[in-house]
Amino acid sequence: MTSFTPPVDDMRFLLTQVLDFDGQIATLPGCEDVSAEFAGEVLSEAARFAAEKLAPLNLPGDEQGAALEDGKVTTPEGFPQAYRDFVEAGWVGLSGNPEFGGQGLPRTLQILLDEMVSGANVSFGLFPGLTSGAAEALEHHGSEELKAQWLTGLVTGETCGAMALTEANAGTDLGLLRARAEPVGDGTYKVTGTKIFISSGDQDFGNNIVHLVLARLPDSPAGVKGISMFLVPKFLPAEDGGLGARNTMSVGALEHKMGIHAQPTCVMNYDEAIGWLVGEPGRGLKAMFTMMNNERLFVGIQGLGIAEAAHQKAANYARERLQGRSSDNTRAPVPIIEHADVRKMLLEGRAFLDAGRALAVWTAMQMDIAARHPDPEVRSQANGMVLLMTPVIKAAFTDMGFETAVKAQQVFGGHGYIHEWGMEQFVRDARITQIYEGTNGVQAMDLVGRKLPMENGDLMARFLTLVESDLAAADGSPFAAQLTEALVPLRRITQALVAQKGDVEALGAAATDTLRLVALVSLGWMWVRMVRACEGEDSAIARKTRAVAGYFFARMLPQVHALATQIEAGPETIMTMDAELF
Template sequence: MPSYTAPTRDLQFVLHDLLKISDSDIPGYADLDRDFTAAIIEEAGRLSSEVLAPLNAVGDREGCRLENGVVRTPTGFREAFDQLREGGWTALDCAEEYGGQGLPAIMRTATNEAFVSANMALNMYQGLTHGAYLAILHHGTEAQKAEWLPKLVSCEWTGTMNLTEPHCGTDLGLMRTKAEPQEDGSYRITGQKIFISAGEHDMADNIVHLVLAKIPGGPDGIKGVSLFIVPKFLPNEDGSLGDRNEVSCGKLEEKMGIHGNATCVMNYDGATGWLLGEAHKGMRAMFTMMNDARLGVGLQGLAQAEVAYQNALAYARDRLQGRDITGPANPEGPADPIIVHPDVRRSLMEQKSFVEGARAFGLWSTMLLDRAETMHDADAEGLISLLTPVIKGFFTDRGYEISTLAQQVYGGHGYIEEWGMSQYVRDARIAMIYEGANGIQALDLVGRKLAAQGGKPAMAFFELVKTFIKENEGDAELKAGYLDPLKAASKDLQAAMMYFMAEGTKNPQNALAGSYDFMTMMGHVCLGLMWAMMARAAKDALAAGASDEDFYRAKLATGRFYMARQLPATGMHLARITSGAEPVMALEAANF
């Protein structure tokens, strides 16, 4: 029942009005003009609406089945995945020397939103493959790159990420999977991994597992963890598939959502693997994969919110209940569409202002990533490293909340599976958990990233906000509606950071007890900055006589909503944070 249309107009606004990508000095950006990006986004949108979206409910209903060690994916998934592969979508931003299209990552972010909105479970089969591609690209030997990358780029083979074991998730130092060196330079991998997305399936000819394991005799804990390439089938010298490796799926998990994606218990029984990167430095390579995955998961939050919002909006325009308190809006009909009611409008504005703000922030951040990657820009790298946990944590928390809000617009129908809104909520829920639960993102942000490089990236972020405000506060409308609220929110965020610096050194719990609030607060300030920048861009477009005035005026109105109705959250978070660790930790664990 639900439908999906890619937000082409809005993506074009962000790429060109806001980010002006084709004016950028980032390699490859000059080619990204309006027509080019429109063509790509429209094609991705078409594939999403026509091929992927109709399979979303099918995947939810059928799920995956494990039969004699083989995982069957839902009806139509393989064929749809073929279209993703054959259209080159999985290779969009991959290196040309391995068969990729060599486009900047920003084009991947822009198109992936549509794929994930349309079918999150299906798109995950390529999402982790991209992470495996990056890990091998950055840490593999030339021989490894030549052997594995072309197939991963084309998604003929898919990739996985094997970290978690039953007794160890966040604390990977407790890992038990072992890798014993063999005379031929390979390793024998033995152990059990759980929660392996796309661990086994029938969508690709081979599966390339990247597996964390310990080489016996290495250092204890996380410092003794190495990363291995462990394929389902061992490739022959000529690239054809050889013997089946000693790795198998022991169980499929029954989950709350993303039923179309196979979440596997993977058993390694002396499987053959090859070291990727240095021994005992496995986390370094894994983090390359994980950072990519964290941004990807953050975007899942946005993408689920977007599709849920689209459907809530359509329902709110269609469903007739009650009358507009200011006078009938649909006097000929038995009642007015519920979009006339202020509380429904509040909910829709919350949804809209999040998805548009997050879309801008996701693309703005990917531009930083492109700059960091291709220009080796240390400032951009510091900033994207700081912002990655915010995107992962804030986008996914909000993605779930927004999907829930959208479901609520449907009233009772929202709770009925047939209407499709429940699936968006259930699918969105996982994004808060995997790739580091959001509490871990908050810890990473406050415990690591804020203080990184002596606080340089954090200062750079505040500088960015300050500079934008300073350069634009001559515009009275911008100042009152957007810049002043942004300034207040940014001041709250800075005060929280100051509090951490002053009180966290006395007792680190003072910082950690406020870490989650800080992450949320920072997410709001980031979206606040985007809305201020979008308001500027919209005003410029209007001043330049843009033809679609309604679009730009809607931007201004939506931004004003965000400033007036969402940003005030920073004050609450600051109050919580500055109450310190005492109220949080006073109660002894035994006395709960």
């Protein structure tokens, strides 16, 4: 019941036929050897690892859960070995800097690896995910000395990483955090405080764990400007480079969570733990944000990956489960996939999944271009697209991912509610992706308050120009005509929101629905491109693409117009009611 087949053929289709990996990415400096064909081989290897080594640990991992006894964290059976195998196979460092032991492969492959790992075992995926994030923050902000000491370990995954931001009273509003750091005088700091919700805060893999901790230096100003970042390792470095003395940090408790039970989410106590300053004093939040954009894309991909796994199981079940009569009343019982309502639930998921994956790959390609293209203008333009898409992918993919998991569970009827069938775990696991790394409400505010005003308010217009050029190329397609119509309200709303910059109430009232609208248009864009890419073909993927696109345009894109009406109703009906009346 735990079988999961990463959709490698769909991924290859995107790279070769839809998004021109060879033309866009294999031509970038440092990617000369990375053809779409080679990428496909890498993905097949990754798929094998995910399906054979990670997926089988998912359900038992949920049952056993991570545990804390006598101050020691243990992960479920099989996790330590799986992590060591994952490191050894080079997967942690797939897109890492080769200077520090990484393989230097494009983000485009990383994001597809991340989807597979998340689909197979999202609790496991947080270990390498946070490790790569810590590596990236250190690479961008750490001193040469710190990088020499720690970076190879993090890039390869020999050392694990964790991010320690949240405190009980400082969640979305990190400016309220209280952890403090006192300079020792020898270049180190003593970090003291309690952090909550620390994913991968500890484990039993036998290696070191580097925490990037946000804390305040003495006499630092209140709010976010007083926050600095510190590298605080579980084991201090020994003279020989190995594991030295245990640092004075400990796991106070494991959080009791709705899901991701195999993942040790820690309450961490730092008690004058020795740390090193990363980056400049007072710039800790900025340093953390470098990494947080990637983490947000990663979380969006978790939403997609869990949804793909849940969807696959539901589709398999629907092909096998016999209930009810055929629509022509001649056969009974029939596989429930013959029933319209079951098909509809599955199509809704598939319509998100395939176009969502395409959008994620396109965004990752923009990241590769932004990182590697020789022309700084091209780099900057690509980076703008990444900034625009980051909140959309984080929030919309996790919302739609959760919805897809819920629908997939529904396909199982009563069995969906029973643990052993594995579906309820997907729903519980998916739920966290809408919350962590900035709740989806925070993402929506990021989109309308920070991203839309960028480039003098023209960032979205530039995105829509890209969309329109593909619509022009697909001229005559009814899908393209329908999407062209959907651009009208999006453009109008974007202009209004840019003009309302600083009006927090107007932006807040519009935020969530606007993000959904942008997501629907972006998915529609990918459907137009995918349909065009397989025009005239009769392969399974081509037939699926046309059929699911038909569903998307008939049954999902129309929501754009309701969203526009809702957004344009403005903030009045939201802001007027007294707080005590809610």
